Amino acid sequence: MKAAWKFLMAMGLFAATLVFAQGNLEVNTPAIAALKASMADRHAQLAPLYASGAVGLKSDGSLAVHDANAVPLAQRSKLNTLVAAENSDRAALYREIAAANGHPEWADDIRRTFAQRWIDKAPSGWWVQDQRGWARK
Amino acid sequence: MPWRPVWLRRVGLCLALLLWGSGAGAALQLDIGRIVSGGATARGVTLTIDQARGQIRIAHLDVVGQRFNNLHLECPRLSLADGRIRCRDGRLRGLPALADARLDLDYATASQTGELDIRFAAGGRLVLRSGKALGAQFTRLPVADLARFWAPAGAWQPTGTLSGQARLDAGNLEIKATLDAGGFADASGNHAAEAVVAELRLTADTRKTGWRWRAEARWEAGGLFWDPVFVSPVVTIRAEGQHEGPHLDVEELRIEAPGVPDFRAHGRVDLDAWRLVEGDLSLQGADLAVVVPQFVLPWVAPAQTERWRVAGGADLSLAWRDGALQAAELILDQAGFAYLGQRFRVGPLSGRVPWRRDAPEAGLLRVDGLHWQQLDFSPFVLNLTVDRDRVLFDQARLPVLDGALIVDGLALARTDAGWRGEGALFMEPVSMRALTAALDLPEMAGTLSAAMPGLVVTPQRVGLEGALVIALFDGYVQATGVEVIDPFGLLPRLQANVTAEHLDLAQLTETFSFGAISGFLDVELAHLQMAAWRPVRFEATVRSTPGDYPRRISQRAVEHITALGGAGAAAAIQRSFLRFFNDFGYREIGxxxxxxxGVCQMEGLDGPGPDDAPFAIVRGGGIPALNVIGYNRRVDWEEFIARVKRAVAGDTAPVIK
Structure with missing residues (x-):
């Protein structure tokens, strides 16, 4: 779980920290710890979905179903649940980091910074979405 | 396409006989003109024979509202003999759906009976017979080929095969079919079915005005995903009714499915507008453990689908009139809902919630159990009135421990931003002794009460205007501005401003085994934010209450306060003869x-200062007196909590001056 989280955070945090030099994106609070644990648990289920193209990264820092056909029919409802739950956690994470820094108004900037880093660091083969639409890295 | 000429209207049936050239190169062309059958009209029909080969051309063919142009049946062997038209191994041009199929036609002109045998390249076979009745027998007929007859179906990539038979006899239509390996999918995969095995039976009487029909289907295998819902068999559907003009009247519809043992409906559908004009739907004995996770949660709470556990049964009835929902009634039978296993549970819950478009309706819910965190509420009853898009609850008393929570005048209303509830919350005093026992906290004396006239509940937040008051340790603790954000999410966040006045330190320190301090304490906890019941932010100030009262602090309490400074404080420890005293006088604590x-920035009695500047926590007074000095103004909160726990459990030396 820890490794999965490190993988996730490595994608986003380092450069994000540079942008928010005055803030602390690695701040840890009980809420952030709980969100990290929840996201790390889920990553084991999401990783093959990124690789298969079922799920892609959006430019707003959330996930979206890119191709439901890549998932067996009976699992597609679960796919939606996973994406919705991950997006809920991600939104909460951006909000919590902003709140823990004493700047709730930073949430959108933090979201954008994370979004760019998730996309920049995504392995080739993953699907990402920008203003022009979906593209495979 | 088979046809049985009911009458032939073209002038001169046998008519244009043309001979080209001479001798063996002769060809015969019959210009038949128009052929009308029950459901089909062919225009511009010509038949040409050149030795054994032949062609049948149809300029326009109209079948059930569709027109096909320039059809052309090529027959390697076409014969006109013994009053029969025979075409063997024919290929039809002009109809892509049948482009790869081979056709045999055998038509007896005198009896006006015939057979068309179509063999599809994919292996399917369709045999059409016309005589007294029109019959069809089909074996492993590819649905994809059939779908080519209806262009919009192509986008759904239909698959599977159909086997069975159909018969149209004097207006009576009967179809029996088995769908095997059936399915469809849109491009996104968000609407799809796979490996569907189903039995279908349809009978219809077309002789009267409109069609009387009856249909039965049994879906035995496969799966259907219609974003966001996945459905699997076994599902049986029986329906009958009438179809006239734009209206489909369903006189009876019955569905049995997993978790849905008895669904019935009847009504009228406007097929042009594709809407239910009027009807009644009833669902009896639904198994909520199946229905809610499958059909309800994916719509209303997709991120939390797996966090809810649901049990019990429900009946639902809906009445539709004039194209709109007119009335509804939900009956719950021993329903139970649990969130994240133990954090929130309600049930068994039974009762009736009715709704009418044009009038208020009274309902009732009997709640035999409510569990929140570690608190169990005793059974209670909720009387409610559903007034269009508002639900008004009568005053409800929710007994908990030795007191009760009173929810007064709660009104839920649907707004543009979703559901919103407003009301008032009061609390009949609960003894802290009972509450602390229930919450597994050190036993405390006192009472908890609340008066919150401004309760606001939305899916995103629960806000409480007013005050939650705890009479505690001979003083009181008051929480205002209480707000729970994301109450149903993974991380409910609590915000509040808490003040406490005149807490008896003797009771407080005894309760928490913190040594012994006499005197009183005021506490202010401003801008408190908690997540997962742990603090994320606050601005806390603890001060001894102003006034004239005895102030003593025990050696052990001094040790505990000092130990909060951490291991580094040990270097600053100054032992003196004071260690031989059990307690000391003090003037103030702050x-x-x-x-x-995650970092606690501390200040002492003298306010802010540089991080490395010592700060007074306890200022001595009386005889013997002592000061307790803190040396570390920045403390990691988790470490601080660990120190508190260690200090209470261990024995550390005090910093004594």
Missing amino acids: LSCRLVR
């Missing part, structure tokens, strides 16, 4: 902590 980003 400590502030501003928690931000």
Whole structure:
């Protein structure tokens, strides 16, 4: 779980920290710890979905179903649940980091910074979405 | 396409006989003109024979509202003999759906009976017979080929095969079919079915005005995903009714499915507008453990689908009139809902919630159990009135421990932003002894009460205007501005401003085994934010209450306060003869902590100062007196909590001057 989280955070945090030099994106609070644990648990289920193209990264820092056909029919409802739950956690994470820094108004900037880093660091083969639409890295 | 000429209207049936050239190169062309059958009209029909080969051309063919142009049946062997038209191994041009199929036609002109045998390249076979009745027998007929007859179906990539038979006899239509390996999918995969095995039976009487029909289907295998819902068999559907003009009247519809043992409906559908004009739907004995996770949660709470556990049964009835929902009634039978296993549970819950478009309706819910965190509520009854898009609850008394929570005048209303509830919350005093026992906290004396006239509940937040008051340790603790954000999410966040006045330190320190301090304490906990019941931010100030009262602090309490400074404080420890005293006098106690980003920035009695400047926490007074000095103004909160726990459990030396 820890490794999965490190993988996730490595994608986003380092450069994000540079942008928010005055803030602390690695701040840890009980809420952030709980969100990290929840996201790390889920990553084991999401990783093959990124690789298969079922799920892609959006430019707003959330996930979206890119191709439901890549998932067996009976699992597609679960796919939606996973994406919705991950997006809920991600939104909460951006909000919590902003709140823990004493700047709730930073949430959108933090979201954008994370979004760019998730996309920049995504392995080739993953699907990402920008203003022009979906593209495979 | 088979046809049985009911009458032939073209002038001169046998008519244009043309001979080209001479001798063996002769060809015969019959210009038949128009052929009308029950459901089909062919225009511009010509038949040409050149030795054994032949062609049948149809300029326009109209079948059930569709027109096909320039059809052309090529027959390697076409014969006109013994009053029969025979075409063997024919290929039809002009109809892509049948482009790869081979056709045999055998038509007896005198009896006006015939057979068309179509063999599809994919292996399917369709045999059409016309005589007294029109019959069809089909074996492993590819649905994809059939779908080519209806262009919009192509986008759904239909698959599977159909086997069975159909018969149209004097207006009576009967179809029996088995769908095997059936399915469809849109491009996104969000609407799809796979490996569907189903039995279908349809009978219809077309002789009267409109069609009387009856249909039965049994879906035995496969799966259907219609974003966001996945459905699997076994599902049986029986329906009958009438179809006239734009209206489909369903006189009876019955569905049995997993978790849905008895669904019935009847009504009228406007097929042009594709809407239910009027009807009644009833669902009896639904198994909520199946229906809610499958059909309800994916719509209303997709991120939390797996966090809810649901049990019990429900009946639902809906009445549709004039194209709109007119009335509804939900009956719950021993329903139970649990969130994240133990954090929130309600049930068994039974009762009736009715609704009418044009009038208020009274309902009732009997709640035999409510469990929140570690608190169990005793059974209670909720009387409610559903007034269009508002639900008004009568005053409800929710007994908990030795008191009760009173929810007064709660009104839920649907707004543009979703559901919103407003009301008032009061609390009949609960003894802290019972509450602390229930919450597994050290036993405390006192009472908890609340008066919150401004309760606001939305899916995103629960806000409480007013005050939650705890009479505790001979003083009181008051929480205002209480707000729970994301109450149903993974991380409910609590915000509040808490003040406490005149807490008896003797009781407080005894309760928490913190040594012994006599005197009184005021506490202010401003801008408190908690997540997962742990603090994220606050600005806390603890001060001894002004006034004239005895102030003593025990050696052990001094040790505990000092130990909060951490191991580094040990270097500053100065032992003196004071260690031989059990307690000391003090003049005041004061400590502030501003928690931000996991770090507690501390101040003592003298307010802010440089991080490395010592700060007074306890200022001595009387004989013997002592000061307790803190040396570390920045303390990691988790470490601070660990120190408190260690200090209470261990024995550390005090910093004594």
